[in-house]
Amino acid sequence: MELKSIDTLHRTKTGKISDKWNSYLTYYDHLFAPLRHKPISLLEIGVQNGGSQETWAEYFSEARLLVGCDIDPRCEALRYDDPRIKIVVGDANGQTAFQQITALSTSFDIIIDDGSHMSHDILRSFVNYFPLLKPGGVFVVEDTCCLYMNAFGGGLLNELSAQAFFKRLTDVLNFQFWKDEASIGTYLRTYFDLRSTPRFILEGWIESIEFRNSIITVRKSLAATHEKLGDRIIVGNVAAVQDWGGKRPGSI
Secondary structure, three states, rough: OOOOOOOHHHHHOOOOOOOOHHHHHHHHHHHHHHOOOOOOOEEEEEOOOHHHHHHHHHHHOOOEEEEEOOOOOHHHHOOOOOOOOOEEOOOOHHHHHHHHHHHHHHOOOEEEEEEOOHHOOOHHHHHHHHEEEEEEEEEEEEEEHHHHHHHHOOOOOOOOHHHHHHHHHHHOHHHHHOOOOOOOHOOOOOOOOOOOOOOHHHHEEEEEEEEEOOEEEEEEOOOOOOOOOOOOOOOOOOOOOOOOOOOOOOOO
């Protein structure tokens, strides 16, 4: 039987409504393909009518757990035949909902933030839930187009927006090259008190950050380190352009 793509599953689904932009679908097919046949756990913040949970359940046929969280009390009425789907109703960044989610699982392979799209909520969700990602897992923030809008606490030149925060994190990926100039806590002082900079950022758990139109994807490292470049590997024995004098060049 031919496996259906996320794009096909979304476009042909019936039942509960799911709302995704076209470019997300093909991107998710690429991003999630390595996890498709694994016993993953997935958390989605913001489920609205609950249709995406049905899509995830069909796509990730071997998934262990699919959790959706939404602040809208009407989501209490959502029902699924698939026992792997669990719905938590409440503010994902509130203590009650967080406890309910972590009671279901304390580790996830995929976390998708499709919640309020407010900058302050996105930052809080990232700080609260990124630590729950398994090493190598992905944290996806949807609809970041909203972060250019004042109504969502954003704006093109707003340094307090979540978009500006994630851009700032790209420098943290290269911390090994500026660590003698400033601390990470100082560099992120715009967003955190020096005593409250998230430990996972300080320890080097962020492997990569990908920016797409209206999506940000942050991948968790397999191990905590800021020495991400690795060894310099030079091979061959013919230097027709630059003579190394029989010696390997030093580090950058």
